[in-house]
Amino acid sequence: MKRTDTSNPDYFHKVVDCQWGCPAHTDVPEYIRLIAQGRFDDAYIVNRESNVFPGILGRVCDRPCEPACRRGRMDEKPVAICRLKRVAADHRGDITDRLPAAPNERNGKKIALIGAGPASLTVANDLLPLGYECTIYEAQAVAGGLMRFNIPSFRLPIQVLNEEIDYILDMGAEIHYEHRIESMKELLGQGFDAIFVGTGAPRGKELKLPGRYDSENISIGIDWLESVAFEHIDSIGENVLIIGVGNTAMDCCRTSLRLGAKNVKVMARKPREFFKASVWELEDAEEENVEIVVNHSPKEFVIEKGKLKGMNFELMEYTIENGRILDQEVTGEIFIPCDDVILAIGQENAFPWIERDLGIEFNPWEEPMVDEVTYESKRKGVFFGGDSAFGPKNIIWAVEHAHQAAISIHRHCQGEPLTDRLPDLLNLNSRKMGMHEWSYSNTFDPAARRKMMHVPLDIRFDELGREVELGFDAEQTAKEVERCLNCDIQTVFFDSLCIECDACLDICPTQCLTITSNGDQDDLVKRLKAPVQEYDQPLFVSDELKQTSRVMVKDENFCIHCGLCAERCPTAAWDMQKSLLKFPKAADYDGGNIPGEKPCQQSKAV
């Protein structure tokens, strides 16, 4: 094999599993170290640069980083990344002077942002400091979009939400509340230089079964949650069935309990392994005695004299092989009584307000055709982001879409080509301090993941807005930060310095290093000290070493970044270097890095 190209930022980026897994590429290990040092403000700012809403996401993020976490591959649970993010947000001081600010002199370009959800707010966050005039149109009387209407306040307190939204609005965004855009054509005529559509996926999917429209006690999940958020609904029957088992279903069942329901069942068509809801949301619901019923497929609503009595379900049986359903069979039928039904089987984006003759093209499923890099629609100057672009995802994806869309809008307004984008940058810097001393906590801590404490069940349902999760205390935080393996402190190899003494191979506690004769990948992996377990984890292969022409191979999968290879290396051929990855934002395009600029790697005199 040829030497692995470690100057490509993707190589070291991929080693930082959490950062690679995060759509917005939050520098997780960096902010965890800052939390460990008690530097909550700094940790918050590191977060905010990439994900914009640390306080909100520290509670309700979908956490794609956690399943990716290296710690989870070691027969353990991942680092509680999301909980630590909340620690940084909860304990920060006044950081308003460190937020980006809009210049006094605007650049004269006007941007319309439709919908005041996470996507539009992030675009405003990126463009206001560059002098753009951002006008947000919001159909409701408050900003936040899905974050406010669909996520119940016992998971995301209103004041946390308001604070982070206000950071952006206070930069000088002009916001029109209760101003629903009814016609794109009309908006296009108002002289905006660009329009960003961040209207989310506001339409809940229907379940068209017999009896669906014969009772008022059957609701669509996201509409129902919205009515609860606006206090139009404040009660529900004693027995509630939730249809569907995604995260919205979890919010619906737990909200029902707070509105007076005594007996809530979540009805799932498939077995547990096929659930869409995050594991922790399922656990939280079950802790509140919500019953999750599997293998029940809804058949009809049972209505007597105009009153909902319950639902009939078909009992299902599945043939499952390797996590895939090969066959299914109906084995019976069952009636389950209830007073209310909430449908939470998914949602979709909908654009009845965009005329179809404007050049904004839609595919046969009525989804807008949006470029996956530039987020531009088929009409120049009209951009989409968040759930409105590619259907329902989550907040962190919306933020990343918006960062990219903001770059495109900036390029568009400056008359530059949208596809001409800056490369990601990588900077590596040694963390060696002296003998046996590294400027990071490199000792492996075998501690187990700390458990989040919850408000006791007997007082939990007293009021709708009582936040269930208490957040980590000081002791939990101190333990949890040490669980992070510092994957961003990279093992950097300088081939020409190696004398092949095997010291690194022998000291490595996970046997991830091998020196062996070169060959193609299939041949090489057979000769590794520890068998490859994850084929999608990167493999580092050095140049041929000068004494024996063999190569140094590192399987990144189980590296715990303890630095012992560098510690035991007599010639410093291994070094521990912090990878600082830079993902350009709109602001970097003004006198920032030039496209094609080489990434910087700390070199060594040989």
Add this chain to the structure above:
Amino acid sequence: MTYVRPKIELPGQKLNEIGLALRDYEGSLSTLCAGCGHDSITAALVQALWEMSIAPEQLIKMSGIGCSSKTPAYFVHGAHGFNSVHGRMPSVATGALAGNRDLIGIGVSGDGDSLSIGFGQFGHVIRRNVNMLYLIENNGVYGLTKGQFSASADAGSTSKKGQVNQMQNINAVATAISMGASFVGRSFSGDREQLVPLIKSAIAHPGCAVVDVISPCVTFNDHVGSTKSYSYIRDHKLRATETDYIPARSEIKASYYAGDTHPVRLHDGSSILLRKVDPDYDPTRRNNALGFLERHRSRGEIVTGLLYIDQNVPEMHSQSRTVTTPLKDMKFEQLNPGSEELNKLQQGMK
């Protein structure tokens, strides 16, 4: 030492026949210099002992004084051990293995410990053919006292500061063969593929198996004028034989017979497979082995591999016709039958 090597239970970890993982054969973290050849040898020992599924309590590790003699602390922490006086490891080993013949003995020594202060002991443990692995970690310098030439330093090689060694060296393997050793091998700390099977064969061999491992001193003897540096050894080593150890009960695969391969069957049913890389070489004949060594030494080549073997030389216990039961398993009355029995014995000798 401000760092620790964490013990991590990884999924997919392999276990040997007695259910132990490789890491169960490790000892304390080495305090030798980073990059020391001795640490590589330790790792090879760990690998060999794990692969042979030797129970830690079955093993005794002994050493004298020197960098090399710290090694027993770094492998199989569950084994017995004795760190003795400088150059006196052979006496301690003889005593230990005389007392408990069921133990598997490993003596780790260095060029100073065996070829200088302990040279006399070295010769006699070979003659007595004590059943043990006698491993010499040979780096050509006295590392603990800052790198003076040792008895194994080649004439003409230089110290780190540039002085030239004037004295002739003591060749550990040639000395051992001429002393009548039953098993002599040489290897290089940086060649684990060769070293691990050689160690396994040496442990299985019923008698004193001397293995001289050239082990570069990364701090004092890894420079241009050295003949024991990583690069010098790699450039000058010559594999005379390739060795494989086949435990009892396992089949010898047909492929092992390819080329000039000889199985040497040991009394316990296991075999050492020897493949001669050089057709001129016969490791079962002493004069041939010594001649071969000398020929290549004069060309500046370092011959490695299993260099001499004779599994029929009687080892200490059969020489002395001792009981087959280890002394520790015998009753006190048997070991010490009392003054009356002694008197009877003495009367019989009159």
